[in-house]
Amino acid sequence: MEILENPDSKIIHWFGQNGQYDVSRSKKFTHIPIGINCFEMADAIQSVYVQQRNHTLPSIFNELDEPAKYIQPQDVSHRALSTGIKTEDLLLINFDKGTDGSGLRLHIWKQLCTSKNRHKYPFVKCIGKPGGVQIEELPKLYERNRQYPFWLSPRGNGIDCHRTWEALYLDIIPIVWNTSLNVLYENLPVVIINNYEELNEKFLYEKLKEISEKKLSQKNVYQYEKLRNAYWRRLILKKSRHRNKKSTYLRRKRCWSAKSTVNWRQFLPY
Numbered sequence: 001m002e003i004l005e006n007p008d009s010k011i012i013h014w015f016g017q018n019g020q021y022d023v024s025r026s027k028k029f030t031h032i033p034i035g036i037n038c039f040e041m042a043d044a045i046q047s048v049y050v051q052q053r054n055h056t057l058p059s060i061f062n063e064l065d066e067p068a069k070y071i072q073p074q075d076v077s078h079r080a081l082s083t084g085i086k087t088e089d090l091l092l093i094n095f096d097k098g099t100d101g102s103g104l105r106l107h108i109w110k111q112l113c114t115s116k117n118r119h120k121y122p123f124v125k126c127i128g129k130p131g132g133v134q135i136e137e138l139p140k141l142y143e144r145n146r147q148y149p150f151w152l153s154p155r156g157n158g159i160d161c162h163r164t165w166e167a168l169y170l171d172i173i174p175i176v177w178n179t180s181l182n183v184l185y186e187n188l189p190v191v192i193i194n195n196y197e198e199l200n201e202k203f204l205y206e207k208l209k210e211i212s213e214k215k216l217s218q219k220n221v222y223q224y225e226k227l228r229n230a231y232w233r234r235l236i237l238k239k240s241r242h243r244n245k246k247s248t249y250l251r252r253k254r255c256w257s258a259k260s261t262v263n264w265r266q267f268l269p270y
Contacts, residue, residue, distance in 0.1 A: 001021060001025070001026060001029065004026050004028045004029060005026060005028070011028065012028075012239055012240070012241065013028050013029075013030065013239035014028060014029045014030070015029075015030050015031075015032050015235075015236055015239075016029065016030075016031065016032065017031075017032055017033070017034050017158065017160060018034065018158030018159050018160050018181075019031050019180060019181070020159060020179070020180050021180055022180055023180075023183055030235070031180070031181055031183055031184050032184075032232055032235075032236075033160060033164075033165055033181075033184050033226070033232075034158070034160045034161075034162060034165070035162070035165045035227075036162055036165050036166050036169065037162045037166075040133050040134075040135055040138070041138065041162070041166055043135070043138075044135070044138030044139045044141075044142055045142075045166070045169050045170065047139045047142075048073060048139075048142055048146075048170060049071040049073065051075075052071050052072075052073040052074075052075065053071065055071060055072055055073055055074045055075075056069040056070060056071055056072070057069065057070045057071075057072050057224060058070075059230075060225045060228055060230045060231060061230055061234060063230065066230050070224070070228060072171075072224055073169075073170060073171040074171055074215060074216060075171060076146055076149055076170075076171040076172060077149075077171055077211075077212040077215045077216055078216065080149050080208050080209075080212045081209070081212050081213065081216065085149055085208065087122055087123050087201055088122060088123065088125060089125065089147055089148055089149075090123040090124075090148065090149065090150055090201070090204045090205070090208070091123055091124045091125065091148060091150040091151075091152060091175070091199065091204060092124075092125050092127065092145055092148035092150065092151050092152065093108070093109070093112060093113060093124060093125065093126045093127070093152045094126075094127045094128075094129050094145060094151070095129055095152070095153075095154070095156075095161075095163060096129050096130070096131050097109050098131055099131070099156045099157055100154065100155055100156055100157070101157065102155065104154050104155060104177075105154050105155075108152070108154055108196055109126070111196065112124050112126065112196065113126035121199075122201070123199075123200070123201045123204060124199075125148060127144075127145075142170065145172075146170055146171075146172065148172070149172060149173055149208055149212075150172070150173050150174075150175055150191070150204060150207075150208070151163060151167045151172050151173070151174050151175070152174075152175050152196075153167065153174040153175060153176050154176075154177060155177065155179075159177075159179045159180070159181060160181055160184075161176070164176055164190070165227065168188060168189070168190070168224075168227055169227060171215075173189050173190070173191060173207070173208070173211055174190055174191070175190075175191045175192075175193060175199070176190055176191070176192055176193070177192070177193060177194070178192050178193065178194045184226070186223070187222055187223035187226075188222055188223060188224075188226060189211045189214070189215065189222055191207055191211075
């Protein structure tokens with residue numbers, strides 16, 4: 001990253017995903033999230049939001065292309081505090097073990113989900129996830145997976161993971177690993193760990209109570225604008241040489257969709 005600090009560098013600012021870089025070392029690099037896998041998850045998330053009309057947040061910048069309000073579900077948090085969560089329903093492990101070249105996901109599955117170790121982790125529910133895209137099944141999968149207030153979200157192909165952001169959109173608390181991306185999780189309801197061995201029933205119940213109470217009793221305690229395209233778009237455009245042009249702030253492309261793994265490429269934006 002020396003090129004960023006070089007006085008002759010032509011790079012104004014670098015915004016990057018999956019960056020294994022300590023941002024405290026440079027004022028010219030900013031981590032940005034990979035967010036959700038939009039073509040796969042957006043419609044299913046919207047199907048959840050249809051049932052959550054009472055939980056809304058105002059627009060961020062009041063720009064012409066921005067919706068007047070954002071929906072932020074709170075039903076899982078309400079359930080956690082009102083009826084409680086059974087021990088066996090605390091934490092969900094449901095990821096594709098083959099999308100992580102580092103082997104962390106496979107190691108987690110072997111340690112927490114195999115029959116010989118299951119008795120050590122009664123608070124964990126393991127559900128296998130096939131590879132590929134399951135667009136038509138996602139609404140039913142969300143209905144099932146949202147029974148669990150925590151989702152374990154280890155790294156995917158990169159150190160970030162779509163599941164982390166998917167969880168935040170759905171009133172679920174993601175559990176992530178301590179990495180250079182910690183700055184992305186500041187002021188968001190995310191639990192950061194160094195090792196899965198830190199997880200136990202007492203720890204999870206304490207975190208669930210703490211985070212759920214904050215969500216429901218302290219307005220704007222979490223920086224949910226980080227889940228919105230408008231937040232990152234404006235952050236990037238502020239560094240742009242075109243930042244003073246009004247047309248720069250108009251969003252022209254939105255989420256695209258696909259029906260299956262086979263034909264999704266034909267829906268790529270152009």
